[in-house]
Amino acid sequence: MAVQQTIDQTDQILTLTDNDLSPENSFHNDAFSSQINSPVHFNRSTYLGLDHDPRILYAMSHLQSNARLREACEPNSLFHRWFDRPCLLLPTVSLAHIYALPGLTRPGDLVVLDHHVNEGIRSACQILSGRGLQVDMIRHHDLEQLEQLIKHHRQSKGRIWYCVDGICPLYGTPAPIEALYQLMDRYPDFYLYTDDSYGLSWCGVQGKGSVRGNYPHHRQLILTASLSKGFGCAGGLLVLPDDVIGSDLQLQDDDLLSSISVLAPVVAAISKSVELHLSTELESLRIALKERVDYCLKLMKTYQLPDLSYPDAPIFHVVTGEMNAATELQNQLQDVGFMVDTCGYPKVPHSHTGIRFELTNHHSFDDIDNLLHAINRFYPGALAYGKADSQTITSICKQPALSKEHTLTQSKYSIRTPLQLQIHTSIHDVIEDWEHQTSFKGYIGVKNLQLMEQIFAVHNMEQVDHNHWLFKYITIRDQHGDIVLMTLLTVADIKTDMFLQPELSALADRRRYQHPDQFISRAIMLGTPMNEGMHLYINQQHAYYQQALEQFLALAKKLQHEYLADLLILKAFSTDSPLAEYIAANGFMTVALPEDHYLDNTVEFGSDTFLRNLKKDYRRHWKNKVLPFIDHYTVHNVQTIDEQTLDHFYQMYLNHQQGAAEIATFSLPRKLLSESVNQGYWHCQELKFDGISVACMFFFIDKEELFFMVLGTDSDYKKHGVYRACLYYAGLFAQQQGLKRVNYGLTASLEKRRIGATARPLSALLRIADNYNIDALQHLSLGR
Numbered sequence: 001m002a003v004q005q006t007i008d009q010t011d012q013i014l015t016l017t018d019n020d021l022s023p024e025n026s027f028h029n030d031a032f033s034s035q036i037n038s039p040v041h042f043n044r045s046t047y048l049g050l051d052h053d054p055r056i057l058y059a060m061s062h063l064q065s066n067a068r069l070r071e072a073c074e075p076n077s078l079f080h081r082w083f084d085r086p087c088l089l090l091p092t093v094s095l096a097h098i099y100a101l102p103g104l105t106r107p108g109d110l111v112v113l114d115h116h117v118n119e120g121i122r123s124a125c126q127i128l129s130g131r132g133l134q135v136d137m138i139r140h141h142d143l144e145q146l147e148q149l150i151k152h153h154r155q156s157k158g159r160i161w162y163c164v165d166g167i168c169p170l171y172g173t174p175a176p177i178e179a180l181y182q183l184m185d186r187y188p189d190f191y192l193y194t195d196d197s198y199g200l201s202w203c204g205v206q207g208k209g210s211v212r213g214n215y216p217h218h219r220q221l222i223l224t225a226s227l228s229k230g231f232g233c234a235g236g237l238l239v240l241p242d243d244v245i246g247s248d249l250q251l252q253d254d255d256l257l258s259s260i261s262v263l264a265p266v267v268a269a270i271s272k273s274v275e276l277h278l279s280t281e282l283e284s285l286r287i288a289l290k291e292r293v294d295y296c297l298k299l300m301k302t303y304q305l306p307d308l309s310y311p312d313a314p315i316f317h318v319v320t321g322e323m324n325a326a327t328e329l330q331n332q333l334q335d336v337g338f339m340v341d342t343c344g345y346p347k348v349p350h351s352h353t354g355i356r357f358e359l360t361n362h363h364s365f366d367d368i369d370n371l372l373h374a375i376n377r378f379y380p381g382a383l384a385y386g387k388a389d390s391q392t393i394t395s396i397c398k399q400p401a402l403s404k405e406h407t408l409t410q411s412k413y414s415i416r417t418p419l420q421l422q423i424h425t426s427i428h429d430v431i432e433d434w435e436h437q438t439s440f441k442g443y444i445g446v447k448n449l450q451l452m453e454q455i456f457a458v459h460n461m462e463q464v465d466h467n468h469w470l471f472k473y474i475t476i477r478d479q480h481g482d483i484v485l486m487t488l489l490t491v492a493d494i495k496t497d498m499f500l501q502p503e504l505s506a507l508a509d510r511r512r513y514q515h516p517d518q519f520i521s522r523a524i525m526l527g528t529p530m531n532e533g534m535h536l537y538i539n540q541q542h543a544y545y546q547q548a549l550e551q552f553l554a555l556a557k558k559l560q561h562e563y564l565a566d567l568l569i570l571k572a573f574s575t576d577s578p579l580a581e582y583i584a585a586n587g588f589m590t591v592a593l594p595e596d597h598y599l600d601n602t603v604e605f606g607s608d609t610f611l612r613n614l615k616k617d618y619r620r621h622w623k624n625k626v627l628p629f630i631d632h633y634t635v636h637n638v639q640t641i642d643e644q645t646l647d648h649f650y651q652m653y654l655n656h657q658q659g660a661a662e663i664a665t666f667s668l669p670r671k672l673l674s675e676s677v678n679q680g681y682w683h684c685q686e687l688k689f690d691g692i693s694v695a696c697m698f699f700f701i702d703k704e705e706l707f708f709m710v711l712g713t714d715s716d717y718k719k720h721g722v723y724r725a726c727l728y729y730a731g732l733f734a735q736q737q738g739l740k741r742v743n744y745g746l747t748a749s750l751e752k753r754r755i756g757a758t759a760r761p762l763s764a765l766l767r768i769a770d771n772y773n774i775d776a777l778q779h780l781s782l783g784r
Contacts, residue, residue, distance in 0.1 A: 039337040040367050042357035047202045047314050048285040049361035050232025050273055059272035060265045079237065082274055083208065085217050086240045089262050089270070093197055093226040093236030097124035100238055101161075101193070104222065104245070105133055108158035112149055113137045113779055115772050116170055118195055121163045122779070137776035140168070143179055150183070150190050159189045166196030166210040166225075167203065170348060170356075172313025174199070174210045184220040193222045200237075201230030202289055202314065207277045217241055231277075233269045235262050285361060289314060292359045292368060299372040305379065306397040308352065317343060318375060319354040321393045322587045325386025326353050332378040338371050346775070350587055350767045351396060351561065387550055387586060392561045417547045418479035421555065423472055426453060430473050430486075437486060442707035442743060443531035444488060448700055451681040452528055455672050456492075461563060466493040466520070466666040469528065470563075474555065476548045484548040487536045489556065490528045491563050495664040496521045496773040498529075499591055499764065502661035507780050509664075521566040521773050524559055529665065532596065532745050534572060538579070549579075553586055560769055571764035572596065580763060588765035594662045597744040597757040605731040605756070614756060621754040626728060629721040635729050638684040638696075641674045649673055649686075649696040652712030659715065662747040673698065673710060682709055685733065687725055694722050697730060705741040706734045723748070727755045 050056060079087040090096045101124045105111060111125055111133055125135050138145040141164075150160050164175050180192050196209035204213010207230070211223055223239040225231070262270075276282060293314050300307050300316070308317045320326040326342040333340055333355075344353040355375075359368065383390055394400065424430050427449040434446050442448065458468040470491035476484050495512075496519040497505040508519040527535035539545055560568040572593055573580035584590050604610040611619050641649065650670050657667060676682040676698060687695035694717040698710040708730065713722045727744065734742045744752045749759055768774065 039334070039339050040363070040371070041339045042359070042363070042371060043339050043341045044360060045198065045229035045358055046232055046362070047230040047289055047358070047360050048207075048232065048282075050201070050230070050276065050285075052362065053232060053273075053276070055276070056232055056269045056272045060269035079239070079274065082206065082278060083212060083217070083223075083239050086243050086245075088238040088240070089267070090236040090238065091234075091262055092228075093195065093224055094120040094123070096224045096236035096238045097121050097195070098127065100222065100224065101125065101163075102127050102131070104191075104193075105131075105159075105161060107132045108156060109133055110149065110153045110158055110160045111135045112146060112160060112162045114162070114164040114175075115140045115775060116165065116168050117163050118165055118169055118197070121193075121195060125163070125779070135779050137772075137779045139772050141173070141176055143176060143183065147183065150187050154187065154189060159191060160187070161191045161193050163193045163195075165198065166194050167199035167313060167315075168310075169198050169315070170343065171308050171317055172198070172310040172315035174203075174310065174313075177211055177215055181215060181218055184218050188220070191220045191222065192218070193224075195224045195226075197224075197226035197229055198313075198315070199230075200225045200227075201232070201277065201282075202286055207231075207282050207286070212239070227270060227273075231270075231273055233273050234266050235270060288361050289359065292361070292363060292365070295365055296359060296368050296372065299369065303372060303376040304400065305372075305375060306393050308354070308397055314359040315356070316358070317352075317354055317356050318379075319352060319393050319397055320379075320382060320386060321351055321353060321388035321396075322383075322386035323350075323353050324585070324587065325382045325388045326355050328385045329355055329375070329378055329382035332382065333371070333374055336374055338374060340371075345589065345768060346771060349769050349771050350589075351392065351557075351769045353587075387554060389554060389558055389561075392558060395561065417544050417551075419484065419544055419548055419551060420477050420479075421551055422475045422477070423555075424475070425459065425471055425473070426457070427471075427473065430475060433475065433483060433486065434473075437483075437537045438703075439534060439537050440486075441703045442700060442705055443533045443709075444527055444535050445700075445702040447681060447702065448531075448707075449488070451672075451676055451679075452530070455669060455675065456528070461491070464491055464493065464522070466529075467669050468492075472559070474552060476551060478542065478544060482542075483537075483539070484542045484545055485536070485538045485552055487552065488527055489524055489559065491522070491524050491559075491565065492529050493520050493666075494523045494525070494529055494567070495519065495666065496566075497664045497777060499593060499663065500774075500777065504777055504781055505661060505664040508777055511780070519773055519777055521770075522564060523567040523569055524556065524563060524565045525568075526570040527572075530668065532572065533743075536570070536579075540579075546582075549582070550586070553583065557587070557767065560767065564769075566768065566770040566773065568767040568769070569764055570766075572762040573765070575761040575763050577763075580765060583765045588767050590763050591766050593762040593764050594746040595749045595759040596746055596762050597749065597752040597759055599731055599734075599742040599744065599755070599757045600740065601756065602731060602734045602739055602742060605735045606728070610756065618754045618756070625721055626724050626755070629725060630728060632689050632720065633725045633729070634688050634691075635733075636686045636688065638677060638686050641677050641684065646670060646674050648693060649712055652694075652696055652714055653710060654712075655715045656711055656713045660747055668710065676709070685729065687722070687729065689717055689720055689722070689725075694720075695726050697726055699730070699733070701737070701739065704739050705743060706730065706737070706739050707743045708745045723751060724755065727752060727757075731755065 090099060097120050105128060111128060115137055128135060136149060146162060153160050166175055184190055184192060194211050196211050199210035201207040203210040209225060219241045221241055225237045227233045227235040227237055297311060306319045308319055309315050320329060323344045326344060330340055330342050340355045340357040343356040427434060427446060431446055434440055453471060456467060456469045457471055458464060464470055472489040474487050474489060478484055497508045511518050538549060556568055570583060601610060611622055650673055654667060677684045683699040683701060685697045686693055694714040696712045700707045700709050711726060731742055744757050753759055
């Protein structure tokens, strides 16, 4: 039935005459030749040029008999003489993944994704989420990490599937097949699921790809590949180790397989391409491609262009470091007739952004020469346009510095300013200037930063962790010594899931409980990991304020590279801030933060007038959830904290932190709570419910404002409104002290708005140098 249906579809498609699709007319028609030759496309993966081979096109259009149609429509044995293994042919390789992965895996299995695996496999793995399968991720080709997962998962008696590309589509790096074969020999429950779409035809014996072209078919190997790239046709190929697995697959969903059969003209073209692969002619095509790759590599070296790609692959990745620079270079190349792609986050880290191009046998040596000459010509200007740092780029690519010609050309685009930048490592070095900035208060006021340095400061990278930070105070002045920009950066380890969804944080915490070093990221952060509020002063009335901002952003990116920081986080901006929009346009991504909350009406706080001005449901909240419990609470000022009190307060702090899921942070050190009060930095109040200590609050008072710093509660008293009591007594304390504002901080938005606070949406600007942790955490949630 499926064969007859395919024949009927084919009859409808083959409406062109023999003359229209003859090999001669297909390649000598002026319009068609013009379409191929101008512009020159360097963004197609048809490496050997078989997509325009006249014999393949002729085979596709000349199925001369009904018998031949039927022969072409039986594709399952078509590739047997090429791969000597059972094969299935599907319309696309994406469908092959969707068909194979759910059919091969079973409950209790572990699916491990390589960090750089293609989107087709990633999408197929999402189908497994409803079947109880765990989906994990390892760093690119990290076999030590993979073997640890194999050993751990074997105890559950489930199988392990490692999904990886034979040739990485980003950089052209080959998978470590020999080592993976050794793992399969050692562990019978470990299976390798590979997609060799970018290696088929130009790699290995008879063009069988980077996997099967150099090794026999392992009994635990599942091979897939697209037939639309080097193979020169269309469709997806699935190569299985034996007939048993093949029959199991078809039993899983035989109806699906019969409903997505490949059209006969396509199968006929595939058959002709297989014949070419089995002929001696293939080697000449591969030699021609290698000559082009070698020529391109020679030119790349001559022009000293920073390239991250594998040297033997027809895939090239020229790093620009900024998406603006990559887009500018792409546009310049397009204007002179060359089509290339940009490649940026999330496919690669922000710092690895660049242009990507591929070579095929359609390209002449003159095409390659002209492309590389054009890249060399436009590259310095593109870097200057995108404000990219050439030193960082060459360091990432582990290449010598850019050529003198590039440096001189790039300097032509630079704008000289009289601005001077200074970096200090302690608030004591900038205390006078810092105090003059009225926006620096509370969380980042001088007194609080003195405490932060006392508790957290270290002076070398080897000491940095989640409770030991490097402090970098940045000042940019004009020629008169006036401050144009001032801010604080800290270098610290944070939880990767700090600003991610609470459900992801829960998964990360469970993994960190077993493996304490997982999902921890080195970060450079505006302000500190503990402090809230705006940490950047910039005089936007100054003639050079934009240049000062650009100078600061360039420094922050440079420090991120020097300190090997996974993340660069600039927080916290109002969501409608033009400053944030400008920064986002210069290589940062915007992420939403929990809302900030403040209370200005402290004079009338808690009064009838105050309550009348609240929304109706908020007034009801006060009546039913706040006021009935207040009389049970008493508040006590704490002047000093002894060891016994510290134990109690710290335990309440840990209890409260565990319930605050909106921001994932590490626990603060015990000594912060004692030293902040005993040395007179913070105020502390203890709340008692009917005489029992149930909460502790730590405040910082600066410039007539109260700032919530640390809160601890007894979770047993949640039903008695202990958190609401803390909010209430903080407002009451501010009223009694004559303070103008209470800064309640982030999270628990509904509770704070009900108490009368105003919510303010915030955002952070993020730049990612290593996106593995974030990607791995997101994929860990699949199957949960």
